[in-house]
Amino acid sequence: MTAENQGTWDSTTQTFHGGQDWKFCDNFVEDFSVTTNGLGTPEKAMAAAVAACSKINHYPPSDFEPALTDLAEFLWPEGGAKESKELLLLGNGASELIDLVIRQAEPGKWRPGPQRTQYKEYARSAQAAGFSTTDAADRSAMLLCMVNPTNPTGDYWPVDQAKKYIEETCARGTTVIVDESMQPWLGPRWREDSLIRERAWARALSEDAGIHVWVMTSWTKIWSCTGVRLGSVVAPTRALRDAVKAKQVPWSVNTMALDFLSAACADADYLARTWDVTPRWNAETRADLAAAHPRWTVHGAPFLSWLWIDTGDAATCAAAVARAKAAGVPVRSGAPGYNLPTFFRAAVRPAETRRVLLAALAPLAHK
Ligand SMILES: Cc1ncc(COP(=O)(O)O)c(C=O)c1O
Structure with missing residues (x-):
């Protein structure tokens, strides 16, 4: 297993995607490595x-x-x-x-x-x-x-x-x-x-x-x-x-x-709720990141279910990815597949789980 293939992808025949780490986290909280809806699956x-x-x-x-x-x-x-x-x-x-x-x-x-x-x-x-x-x-x-x-x-x-x-x-x-x-x-x-x-x-x-x-x-x-x-x-x-x-x-x-x-x-109600909460969670996550990591640049349209974050430094980014995974909130590194090792992608999620991710990233505040 390498850190980059999450132990599941066969890099000789397959493309790397996020979404595999969660199963290997004993302390799993939320999957920030995918772009799915932060509301979770529609119940009906x-x-x-x-x-x-x-x-x-x-x-x-x-x-x-x-x-x-x-x-x-x-x-x-x-x-x-x-x-x-x-x-x-x-x-x-x-x-x-x-x-x-x-x-x-x-x-x-x-x-x-x-x-x-x-x-x-x-x-x-x-x-x-x-x-x-x-x-x-x-x-x-x-x-x-x-x-x-x-x-x-x-x-x-x-x-x-x-x-x-x-x-x-x-x-x-x-x-x-x-x-x-x-x-x-x-x-x-x-x-x-x-x-x-x-x-x-x-x-x-x-x-x-x-x-x-x-x-x-x-x-x-x-x-x-x-x-x-x-x-x-x-x-x-x-x-x-x-x-x-x-x-x-x-x-x-x-x-x-x-x-x-x-x-x-x-289920029209589910989509209405999606359009209500996603831009709010997106804006809140940006504000939290801007306050804690002013040197990082956050990319992406404000209505989307994820943020594309440039830490500006590959070692800092690798540390962010490792810390997130260790805290049970995996993110998607920009290194495998995209070959952009200073970037990571983080899903837009409600405050309760976002707090765990921000705490995991906090020690990197001045990097
Ligand atoms: C832009 C885009 N298209 C297609 C897919 C593949 O989707 P599916 O899970 O429906 O095969 C993904 C999955 O990440 C995606 O991000």
Whole structure:
């Protein structure tokens, strides 16, 4: 085991992610290494998943219904859910769909978005599918994978900026994945600033300009259900949706995840509470860090469920990561995967558990 692979990741074949340390902490308090919702899992959805265990002697529905329709109505409440549902695919986590969409793109070069770094699973999937990695500015790449809002940097582009970037930097034939897993945190109007809504634009871009934009969402963050595995993708056209669907194994979303999804989509109160508490906890954490660690720089949009913290010094950062883990409040180091060893990512959490993290970091106050 190395400090960096948490004893669980096979670094020769897998990408490092947070979220593994908690099980090895005897004194575990809270997982600050992931970007999940600080409210915890929505209770009604959890109850639905537990109840669904009684159905495990049956196959899940092969059409993922009624969960697929429930998600379509959640995504397009203003109308058009019936038509747009024909573009929607559910997956065993966004991870399954990231891999599937990438595998149907024309092999060649892939490029990330222009942010300083981004979620690394796109690199792994692209390399596994035979793509070589090129610079964000290389417009000859036929695959562009962007993350907006960007995990871990916390950068956020409004929808018009994302559309402009795609229109201006993609050549004909490019497959584009925009990962909007963190978009629902924006607030009650999150859909208005999302590419999920931009159906006419995406279809025209695909049919007229040959630029195929897929909108990816992991639902395991906003609904804090990383164990259940739940993601979706919206295809630019029905034909492309079908091309990917034809490559998907049957029943990849299990019965517990499907029932969880239906219940979560119906839980408007949980999202209202999320939009109320997350920006407050985010601002409080920033204020606490600014007071205790004035030399550290905190990055990220104020509505997000995590902070991206630059300590300015790799040794200080390694000490912060070690101290947090020892106190039962693990954070995500920026070293493995992102290769940014002065940074760590910390989830936004309520005062009771945040206090434990701040106490663990306190001895580093003048570093
Ligand atoms: C931006 C982003 N996309 C996708 C994923 C993968 O999500 P899932 O758990 O649904 O496979 C993550 C997980 O950390 C993520 O941060």
